[in-house]
Amino acid sequence: MTDTAHLDVTDTGWLTTFQDLGRTDTERRGVPSGGAADQHSAAVANILVGNRRGAPLIESMGGELAIVPDVDVLVAVTGTPSRVTVGGAHVDSWTPVVVPAGHELRISEGGLGARSYLAINGLLAVERFLGSAAPDARMGFGQVIARGSEIRVDTGFHGFDRTFFDQSLFRFPVPRLAFDEKPWTIDVLPSDQLVGIPGMRELVAESIYTVTDRSNHVGLRLNGPVLHPDDRTEIVSHGVPIGALEVPHADELIVLGRYRSLTAGYPIIGFATRTSLAMLGQAGPGRELRFRWVDRDRAVHAARAVEGELQKLESVVSDAFVALGVPTTFSRGLDCARII
Template identity: 65%
Template sequence: MTTVALDVTGTGWVTTFQDLGRRGTERRGVPTGGAADQHSATVANLLAGNPRDATLVESLGGELALVPDADILLAVTGAPARVTVGGAPASGWSPVVVPAGQEIRVRPDMGRGTRVYLAVNGTLATRTLLGSAAPDARMGFGQTVTAGSRVLLDTEFRGFGRQSFEPPLFRLPVPVARFDDDPWVVDVVAAHGVRAIPGIRDVIEGATYVVTPRSDHVGLRLDGPVRHPDDDTEIVSHGVPVGSLQIPHADELIVLGRYRSLTAGYPIVGVASRASLPLLGQAGPGRRLRFRWIDRETSLRRVARREAEVDRLGRAVAGAFGALGFTPFASPLPGH
């Protein structure tokens, strides 16, 4: 095991350590948290030879840049981005070797997504809270990565005898996320609260919604048509899934994110399919969204298909790296 120093020379607007979030903490009132785009975070870790839930870096907007003092293996995923190593173009959604002293720079195309993920083979030295590196500002656990800082990494990577994967050394079956449509289409399964607002399904499916600047890590606030219950009966607050569509008293639609808590007494009319959650994690102000109602069985099939793609990638990476004499970490079964 070697300890490598990563000098951070540039960050996005908000750059943090992340993972897939906490397990079993919501019963204690602590949100799961974790990467907004769980698919991109998972794939980045697998491409870097890490367990899928390893700590990595999530960067929102701006340009992320760092310089290692030894050769490292990494992968960049998430929003479409311009990636360079030592000034030369490199591929996103692919393993990349960054030689010692060379700077890797990542600039996302903010018109097509908001967050990029950078996973480095090995273990990043970070603090944890309740078993996770995911930040939680409300609990004073920021986990911010700043320009000028130095991040330490423990890794067993010694190189492949080749300094770059350009052109790619392997043809890996990478399930690359697509962010080209406009508006983005989000699949939704109806929730019990849909019965309290007659006609709300037609209203939502027939409209285009726009993400407003008031959105944050708790939820996306969407400008667009809504319909409210016929009476002001307060709903008992209760826990809700990530991706819940909530209708508050204001004329807006809220899609709750990974840092949501309770319903606050507002009706939940639907829940975004898990297969659509990565899109919501990449949606920034001005992004246009449309919702499409699907049944639970269809949602489960799409999730299973995506998970099968990720599992196939993990096996392919292990085989490809093993052929070069490098054994990546085992990828645990999904726990989220």
């Protein structure tokens, strides 16, 4: 049986929005897929509460997001390392947590990464644009969650059937991101154009690049050494994948994000691998990055390994939740919303 839970938003981050894994098949109509900058954390948060990976959830940047539900709800917090409390008591991230009615869930981001994700068992009541809850600020679809607003969730969660404890202790095999104080390593595949800039491959491999505060959801702008191609023939605007590394005319490197549009015709030297995109989505101003050139086999192998971990997690969570009487909405096979 599904009931509607109401959650009071008592505090927000610098920017707190509804989010999901983004739009599918809209780029050919000029709308970027958008969606959670860190797709891995968003997918894991949803799996941990028994939702399908692409279900709507909440993304928050900086500050302290806090909510108070009017009934018991099952939630999970992932993303950047944070101090998470329920009614003032510390609880773990990257695991399912019960927030009892009238108690406050508070997420205080630690600042290592840029974003945290909050998933709630059930279906969030959200507006959608072209089938997705993901914001597209440029097109006037903000999806911003304001302090004092109320979030509604249709949920079938009514506590656990086994009631020895209010909080059930889960030990799931959760594929967590590794956050570190040291520079993060981003795997990149070289482009065909890279050979046209002699010395660039070596320069990128041995340098450290720093995310600047001119970065946004369109792209990360990095300070660090670059070389420019000798011939600056005009490149006609063309599409670019998420994670493309561009060298603009200025001495900086741009890594394109999920809201990129056609490139202005700058040379592209490489592409972050699919599995590296999650950490790029967590890289905020001041973060130091290193790039490691890899080949396609390694990139696809890594993507397959992560997909295997996510499927394993879905399987284990599903088994545990069935035993505890918690509803799940996982989908299987090719239908499952894959992290793009």
